Amino acid sequence: MSVVLPTALLTDQYELTMVRAALAAGTADRRSVFELFPRRLPDGRRYGVVAGVGRALDAIERFRFDEEAIDFLRGRDVVDDATAEWLAGYRFSGDVWGYPEGEIYFPGSPLVVVEGGFAEAVLLETVLLSIYNHDCAIASAASRMTAVAEGRPCIEMGSRRTQERSAVAAARAAWVAGFTATSNLEAGRRWDIPTRGTAAHSFTLLHDSEADAFRAQLAALGEETTLLVDTYDVEQAIRTGVELTSGRLGAVRLDSGDLPVMARNVRALLDSLGATSTRIIVTSDLDEWNIAALASAPVDGYGVGTALVTGSGHPTSGFVYKLVARATDADPASPLVPVAKKSTDKISVGGRKHALRRLDADGVAEAEVIGVGAPPQGDANDRPLLVELVRGGEVVGAEPLDAARERHLRSRSELPLEALKMSRGEPAIETLWLEADGDAQANPFQH
């Protein structure tokens, strides 16, 4: 499974035709700055979570055009011979800055800043957007779930509800946002995430009786295992499980029914049978609101599937990748000129962005401060948000996934309390836009 796939064709055709036309026109090497950013948060959300950074860095490193890819592009006349030759030697040689993985973001946050020649930088557009738009959507939903679960473990179980490779990325994003384990084995192997899983209803149905099925599972997985108790009659199943383990059963799983009521009944039954340490795991169509509704129920863990891998109503993040500045000729020393499309409904702001998180004296986040063309002046408490990810084509921002996970919990804990409300709301903090001279400008993304 450790085969490394090239990523260069995970790309929209227009990037290749632009490279072709720019090479012919002599404009391909103009130094350029592209930025990946959201114009807004998903409707009603109060913050977003950065995820996919490590995957994006992998994708940049693997972005090479092999012979088969070039033959395909040439055969379809997507590129000409000169472009094919240029692609054969392609390797991103520029710089990338970005919000580190796990960080919080808001409307307009410059999540990724790519600087390089136009052609080399425009080619990364689709693959970066694909990774960020997906992974941040999952992490943003996951963070709301782990926040409202208030320390109870959340297990990612959504693989079956999303495309098979998205499933692996989703498990990774959920881990960044505080999930404690995944059912997805490839995510366990590839990203060293803890994995969980015991048995489905089919296992009970396979056997001649529920007791036979439980005996088989206990023999193989031990008394600490989790028995699925709602195939036939929940009460009977629990009695059987407790009896077979002399009260030492690890956990029971409920996958249907009115969970708050059932959890209370099941807890009372387990306690009455002496199985006071047996945990209750619930897994039926959970989302952040259902988790909130279970806060006072005697539940020991949540398994979350569909709502997680579909971003709980927002399966994509709405990021765009826009040229914001470029040189007027191919001289690497030429100054950058801000550029922006004129549009009233699809805004972008010319000029390279810088960003910091403004914190008050108690360390609570107050504002996202975005400097256009120059880094904004920060106070002592302020935290710069952009870190170096790629320098001269070399990845310098790789880090263990646990670092992202810890950063997320830390950054989320800085937010004002209302950020964690489940109700629809505005972004949890305001965004201040500053000109290069430090003067404030109107928020371009506020309607």
Next chain:
Amino acid sequence: MSVVLPTALLTDQYELTMVRAALAAGTADRRSVFELFPRRLPDGRRYGVVAGVGRALDAIERFRFDEEAIDFLRGRDVVDDATAEWLAGYRFSGDVWGYPEGEIYFPGSPLVVVEGGFAEAVLLETVLLSIYNHDCAIASAASRMTAVAEGRPCIEMGSRRTQERSAVAAARAAWVAGFTATSNLEAGRRWDIPTRGTAAHSFTLLHDSEADAFRAQLAALGEETTLLVDTYDVEQAIRTGVELTSGRLGAVRLDSGDLPVMARNVRALLDSLGATSTRIIVTSDLDEWNIAALASAPVDGYGVGTALVTGSGHPTSGFVYKLVARATDADPASPLVPVAKKSTDKISVGGRKHALRRLDADGVAEAEVIGVGAPPQGDANDRPLLVELVRGGEVVGAEPLDAARERHLRSRSELPLEALKMSRGEPAIETLWLEADGDAQANPFQH
């Protein structure tokens, strides 16, 4: 890019622990029938579209546990030594029947029927669900779009809005459902789908003037290319494009604004400039309702992104994979016994399913007829829906992707007219459930 990845870890852990427990209990080889089916259509939808069959067959063929996968599973104690040995020799040896790709489905349709030993069949659960849940969601949305586009070409452009490998699968599913091309290059290479793409706003912004950018694009891609005309002023851009091509410009693309109004103004302008053959392509946040709203506008093609790759509000299909029958011992000759979980909110029906589409004398679909335990009696016009996909472990149901695309258009054209309404509705035809003796039974999925 033609590296073939094994698929065996694209799996939930519980499938492996069930195999482990069943091997130890001596129940792993009980002949079993699993079915993949929807309990309902996404809310308000009138039909669903089968896609992903070819990908699923590939995944079954590549479902092998290599040494690295087995080391991982053994290292985490997901499996024991006996199970590890069994996995090393794993190769699905059973039979698979299913709805062919492109076919229409309804609530309860048995899209896939897998027969084999319990252990070998349960292992396919997650990867089959991942593929079908994703690909059918995309194809079902895509079919509504191509239906309402009424012959105008639809181009899939959503790669950037979904995970990078989902993007490839989405382009494939859209093609099955009648899209005419994709922007995704890997989908072009892997599945031989026509690809499209010319230039983004960044290409115009890169150059010193819009005219310079257009000249560069026309020089590289020819006069038949599509110019993006809304970077600055649409009218001026069109005048420039027409002038540079002496009226022979292939197409203009509008990516913002009030499209029905703009399309009319742009058509009038093009015609007044003598560019009567220049086509108008629109690409801004289209979905099936926006496409319907453009039906009377002078538009020549639609580029669809976000709404397509997110299933237009329904990013997953809600399929489940359930054990419906199994033998009482490991003897391959033992009869199958129907099994089903007892549940009021998550229904499945015991017994192997068969299915046909009932057509009236005019060839219009009237009903989905599902036989439980035996094939239903069909009339002369009725069409059996299940085809053989895998026989004794060998894939026998592979077909060119174009066959699926043609089948979809054919099957959709059989539906009653109201099936193609964009408004929320009930499934376009009813489903009849028949017992093995031919007696009708109540529809188990109707509440």
